[in-house]
Amino acid sequence: MKNSPSSASSPNKESYRPLPPPYLEIEERVRYSETDQMGVAHNKGYFEWFEIGRTEYCRKKQIPYKDIEARGHALVVVEAFCRYKKALRYDEPFLIRVALREMTPKKAVFGYELRTKDDLALIAHGYTTHIAVNKKGEVCPLPEDLVEKMKRPLAD
Amino acid sequence: MKNSPSSASSPNKESYRPLPPPYLEIEERVRYSETDQMGVAHNKGYFEWFEIGRTEYCRKKQIPYKDIEARGHALVVVEAFCRYKKALRYDEPFLIRVALREMTPKKAVFGYELRTKDDLALIAHGYTTHIAVNKKGEVCPLPEDLVEKMKRPLAD
Amino acid sequence: MKNSPSSASSPNKESYRPLPPPYLEIEERVRYSETDQMGVAHNKGYFEWFEIGRTEYCRKKQIPYKDIEARGHALVVVEAFCRYKKALRYDEPFLIRVALREMTPKKAVFGYELRTKDDLALIAHGYTTHIAVNKKGEVCPLPEDLVEKMKRPLAD
Amino acid sequence: MKNSPSSASSPNKESYRPLPPPYLEIEERVRYSETDQMGVAHNKGYFEWFEIGRTEYCRKKQIPYKDIEARGHALVVVEAFCRYKKALRYDEPFLIRVALREMTPKKAVFGYELRTKDDLALIAHGYTTHIAVNKKGEVCPLPEDLVEKMKRPLAD
Numbered sequence: 001m002k003n004s005p006s007s008a009s010s011p012n013k014e015s016y017r018p019l020p021p022p023y024l025e026i027e028e029r030v031r032y033s034e035t036d037q038m039g040v041a042h043n044k045g046y047f048e049w050f051e052i053g054r055t056e057y058c059r060k061k062q063i064p065y066k067d068i069e070a071r072g073h074a075l076v077v078v079e080a081f082c083r084y085k086k087a088l089r090y091d092e093p094f095l096i097r098v099a100l101r102e103m104t105p106k107k108a109v110f111g112y113e114l115r116t117k118d119d120l121a122l123i124a125h126g127y128t129t130h131i132a133v134n135k136k137g138e139v140c141p142l143p144e145d146l147v148e149k150m151k152r153p154l155a156d
Numbered sequence: 157m158k159n160s161p162s163s164a165s166s167p168n169k170e171s172y173r174p175l176p177p178p179y180l181e182i183e184e185r186v187r188y189s190e191t192d193q194m195g196v197a198h199n200k201g202y203f204e205w206f207e208i209g210r211t212e213y214c215r216k217k218q219i220p221y222k223d224i225e226a227r228g229h230a231l232v233v234v235e236a237f238c239r240y241k242k243a244l245r246y247d248e249p250f251l252i253r254v255a256l257r258e259m260t261p262k263k264a265v266f267g268y269e270l271r272t273k274d275d276l277a278l279i280a281h282g283y284t285t286h287i288a289v290n291k292k293g294e295v296c297p298l299p300e301d302l303v304e305k306m307k308r309p310l311a312d
Numbered sequence: 313m314k315n316s317p318s319s320a321s322s323p324n325k326e327s328y329r330p331l332p333p334p335y336l337e338i339e340e341r342v343r344y345s346e347t348d349q350m351g352v353a354h355n356k357g358y359f360e361w362f363e364i365g366r367t368e369y370c371r372k373k374q375i376p377y378k379d380i381e382a383r384g385h386a387l388v389v390v391e392a393f394c395r396y397k398k399a400l401r402y403d404e405p406f407l408i409r410v411a412l413r414e415m416t417p418k419k420a421v422f423g424y425e426l427r428t429k430d431d432l433a434l435i436a437h438g439y440t441t442h443i444a445v446n447k448k449g450e451v452c453p454l455p456e457d458l459v460e461k462m463k464r465p466l467a468d
Numbered sequence: 469m470k471n472s473p474s475s476a477s478s479p480n481k482e483s484y485r486p487l488p489p490p491y492l493e494i495e496e497r498v499r500y501s502e503t504d505q506m507g508v509a510h511n512k513g514y515f516e517w518f519e520i521g522r523t524e525y526c527r528k529k530q531i532p533y534k535d536i537e538a539r540g541h542a543l544v545v546v547e548a549f550c551r552y553k554k555a556l557r558y559d560e561p562f563l564i565r566v567a568l569r570e571m572t573p574k575k576a577v578f579g580y581e582l583r584t585k586d587d588l589a590l591i592a593h594g595y596t597t598h599i600a601v602n603k604k605g606e607v608c609p610l611p612e613d614l615v616e617k618m619k620r621p622l623a624d
Contacts (some may be wrong), residue, residue: 032523032533033354033516037225037347043201043284045232048501051200055500055559065500066559069193077199079239087293090349091523091534099326103391128199137243189360189376189510190365193503200501204345211344211403221344222403246505247367247378307482340616349537354514355545355596363512383507389511393549399605449555 016125019113022154024057024098026123027117030092040087046124047080053098055127057110063149064104073142075108075130082126086116103150104125105141106132172228172239175269178310179255180213183273186248192193196243200278203236206268209254211286219305229262229298231286238282242272248275259298259306262288318351326396328437331425334466335411339429342404345416358369358436359392362424365410366440369422375461385454387420387442394438398428405429415462418444484593487581490622491567495585498560508555514592515548518580521566523595525578531617537623541610543576543598550587550594551590554584561585571618573609 028049036042058065068074088094095115108130114123128134134140184205192198214221223248224230244250248262264286270279290296340361340412356380370377380386402407407427414421420442446452496517504510526533535541556562563583570577575599582591602608 001228019386031516032348032355034517035349036344037349038230038232039349042345044200044207044235047200047203048499051500064559066557076194076240076243077239078240080199080240082235083230084234084236089230089534091532163619187360187365188504189512192500193507195504196503198501204343220403222401245378247376284421351541351542355548356512356519359512359515384508388506388552388555390551390552391550392511394547396544396546396548399544 017098017111018098019111019125021099023094023097023113024053024060024154025097026056027093028052028087030088030091030094035090037064038090043082043084044085044088044125046082047128048113049114050062050080050082050095050098050110050126050128053059053112054110057098057100058150061152063146063150068142068146071143071146072127073140073146074133075142076133076137077128078131079129080126081128082124084124086121087125088114088123094123095120100150101127103139103147105144105147106130106139106151139151158306159197162299173267173296175253175255175267175281177255178215179253179269180209180310181251182209182212183249184252186244186246187248191246196245199238201242202238202240202270203284204280205270206238206254206282206284208265210266210269213214213254213256213310214260214306216310217305217308221303223311224259224298224302227299227302228291229296230289231298232289232293234287235285237284238280240280242277242279244270244279250279251276256306257283259303261300261303262295264288264306270307298306323416329423331409331411331423331437334410335425336365336466337372337407337409338368338371339364339407341404342365342400342402342406347402349359349391352401355394358394358396358426358438359401361408361426361442362392362394362410362422362438362440365408365424369410369412369466370462372466373464374461375458380454380458381453383458384447385452386445387454388434388445388449390442390443391441392438393440394436396436398433399436400426406435407432411436412462413439415459417456417459420444420462440444475544478578485579487565487567487579487593490567491565491581492521492528492533492622493563493565494521494524495531495561495563496520498556498558498562500558503558506555508557511550511552514550514582514594517564517582518548518550518566518578518594518596521564521580522578525568525622527567528622529556529617529620531614536610536614539611540597541608541614542601543610544601544605546599547597548594549596551591552592554589554591556582556591562591563588568618569595571615573612573615574607576587576600576618 030041035046093154097113111127113125132142186197190201253269257267267283269281288298342353342416346357357401409425423439444454502513565581569579579595581593600610
């Protein structure tokens with residue numbers, strides 16, 4: 001087997017950029033059901049935590065995500081990436097940090113960091129890219145008021 | 157908010173490379189519990205399917221993953237990426253294709269594609285990067301016989 | 313603390329009744345993501361397996377569950393019960409057996425057994441009770457043709 | 469098909485008994501990933517919420533569940549039951565109430581109620597029965613100090 005060049009197989013290797021403040025920060029704990037037999041949180045759970053982060057982010061911007069869907073719009077995930085740096089154990093408290101890296105009427109990119117509660121060590125970082133669609137799943141720009149609200153700086 | 161350049165926020169945008177044959181192909185169906193209220197498979201499920209793919213890949217290479225763990229080794233996920241191209245509905249049959257993109261004693265990169273069963277349309281593609289560790293979670297090269305077995309071409 | 317009488321707190325203790333043949337039998341394997349840090353399949357996964365069982369049961373009766381929903385009906389879960397007898401490990405193959413214990417236009421009760429593939433040892437048994445509703449979630453009898461199809465004996 | 473008598477197929481039908489105070493109460497919200505295509509929380513999620521409830525219950529009693537495992541003991545689930553009364557929607561806040569219904573060195577039964585945050589309407593109720601085991605999975609009584617702590621009334 002010929003190995004692929006690392007740059008191709010792991011294009012994100014060098015891409016860590018600290019989340020620009022202000023970001024939203026929320027606290028979570030690892031559920032027992034989120035662990036696996038290695039004794040740590042399973043890799044798929046991180047994407048649920050990212051989602052919890054962006055849900056709270058939208059709420060903080062006064063745009064509960066359910067209201068976006070109630071108006072006939074959705075932000076579907078088209079890319080998801082996570083870099084795992086440090087294992088998380090059952091019941092361990094940790095912080096989810098979320099920032100909006102890019103926002104246009106048709107596209108949003110959220111950035112995330114997970115950090116330990118105690119000493120803020122980096123557990124994982126990643127991003128999700130979203131495209132705005134209508135109820136039929138067709139690309140459809142978000143209404144301008146939603147885009148403006150999303151772009152406003154996070155209040156402290 | 158200043159938008160990040162796309163290249164930074166979505167470094168994987170241009171990275172689709174077809175899986176090099178021979179790849180392993182297995183069939184799955186979307187479980188009801190894997191759908192969300194948008195009526196399609198939720199984004200986190202794709203990482204479970206990737207995992208099912210690499211479990212079967214290891215089995216096909218005569219290295220059931222549980223045997224790797226029984227020998228005191230593990231391949232922990234350090235990166236996971238998925239690009240979503242097409243929604244998957246409840247009960248829809250689809251194909252998981254897996255190939256090993258890179259394999260060294262300390263690192264493995266698996267590549268994946270999901271395709272519709274009917275017309276082989278691309279549903280998603282992605283990769284996971286793994287580091288070899290021992291039971292304490294310390295980086296530790298895989299035994300040579302495992303690496304050799306993993307590198308052998310897939311039998312048809 | 314005064315202990316409750318066992319009969320009240322565990323009303324199902326004595327209720328194991330073997331599944332009456334003919335039942336439908338399908339094979340599954342435990343996914344890595346379905347294990348927890350105790351090293352066995354997590355308790356919530358069994359309810360997903362029950363669901364996979366009834367999906368296949370409906371398909372076998374020529375009533376794919378998605379067709380029931382497409383006709384504006386649904387069978388919502390109103391009760392779920394599982395008795396766990398034996399742990400299941402990662403990658404272990406096992407059998408899901410499903411039978412319809414009760415079927416009226418407004419109500420269905422499915423019974424389940426999980427058994428090891430090798431020696432048919434009982435892993436778990438349980439049931440789910442479902443009420444027929446319309447798209448608004450109101451109780452609404454299933455169309456007669458669906459009830460008749462569901463009641464027909466399973467073909468071999 | 470001959471219908472089973474209801475009493476046999478749904479033995480829990482009449483078993484709702486209000487949770488005796490004092491119970492522990494915690495608040496949660498429905499995650500997007502916990503919904504299904506019916507637009508409501510999927511039935512398996514309730515068992516995760518029950519588990520979150522008992523984790524917090526043990527913590528409140530000064531016996532973090534991870535400490536029980538660290539001492540070589542575990543409380544494995546041998547029965548799980550849920551009665552679903554009212555659907556839960558994405559992002560809906562709700563209350564998990566937990567009480568210990570039975571506690572002996574070899575057995576624990578937790579009771580649960582989920583209620584809406586706004587008007588305390590009953591969403592679901594259920595219980596889980598647990599057997600005390602050692603690391604090999606053999607039945608093994610819990611140390612007396614743990615049993616005593618668990619039996620102490622919940623402080624307000």
